[in-house]
Amino acid sequence: MQVRNAGCFARIFSCLLFLLVLVPVVSCSDPEARNTLTIKGSTTVLPVVQIGAEVFMDRNPRTDISVQGGGSGVGIASLIDRTTRIATSSREIKAEEIERAKASGVHPYEIVVAMDGIAVIANPSNPTDNLTMEQIRDIYTGKVSNWQELGGPDREIVVISRDTSSGTFEAFEKLALDGLRVRPDALVTASNQVVNTTVAQAPGAIGYLGYGYLSDRVKVVSVDGVRPSGETIRSGRYPLARPLYLYTDGKPAGEAKRYIDFLTQEEGQRLVQEQGFIPVRQGGRLSGQWYEPRGKSRIFSRGKLRGIRPALRVLRSERGGGLKTAGLPFPEQRDRRTA
DSSP: OHHHHHHHHHHHHHHHHHHHHHHHHHHHHOGGGGTEEEEEEOTTTHHHHHHHHHHHHHHOTTOEEEEEEEOHHHHHHHHHTTSOSEEEESSOOOHHHHHHHHHTTOOEEEEEEEEEEEEEEEOTTOOOOEEOHHHHHHHHHTSOOBGGGGTSOSOBOEEEEEOTTOHHHHHHHHHTSTTOOOOTTOEEESSHHHHHHHHHHOTTEEEEEEGGGOOTTSEEEEETTBOOOHHHHHHTOSTTEEEEEEEEESSOOHHHHHHHHHHHSHHHHHHHHHTTOBOSOSSSOOOEEEEOTTSOEEEEOOOOOTTTHHHHHHHHHHHTSOOOSSSOOOGGGTTSOOO
């Protein structure tokens, strides 16, 4: 009897020991169990996701959200490497990034979280109020190097640009420069804040940054006679308007879905507006777009996106093709949803 009881106690002890070892391993191997969430990417989108994370964590004390910048390219690369749950980007994902994701078994799902305009700025001492797209292109590609050539003062133009990992740089290069290379003597900066500071300090400077980063330290220059504002960006009249994106691996789930739902619903969109960006909806349901393993896209949950649709129509014509945004096909494309 004592031998049998001893064997029974030994088995019970072994089971308890196994559970003591197993439980920490299981809890540590599942980030979702700890309600943790990592967000990486665009410095332009950073203020939006950061304030959203702070408010979301206040409402959900057991959730821990880590927000990091680094650039749109860094965010998308981190999503592909599975080192972030959400990637933020100020430009749409590239075809080669989709291919890399496909090879890694990652299927990017795209959500538009806000609209933004790339504002062209100059030093406040510069009397120039307006530049055409052609003049901006000539400045940034090196054809024009003095403000006097554009009707301004006899002053050398100091060209401020962004680094190549920046989504703002890539969007500006595509929308304003038609894919042409930026002049080699341009001063390359790492963030919107640095652009703001540099242009404010250099009398001959010109730069560009996200609309949400404008300050009274710099002068906003109209583009083709249109000044960036909430109304001109939303309506699509401003030529350098663009969407801001979130990307996840597959349709959002768990804590990522809860956070994205918060950010894209009414309260979250108010936070977007408070940060100086343009909300993408005024009621209705935000849609997403899924990139299938074969590299094509499939539209999910079409909804009402009043206020974004006219802007997307202009962006689509500027780019000469379909724009992967919130999944709303244009009337003439209902049977052919371009990716």
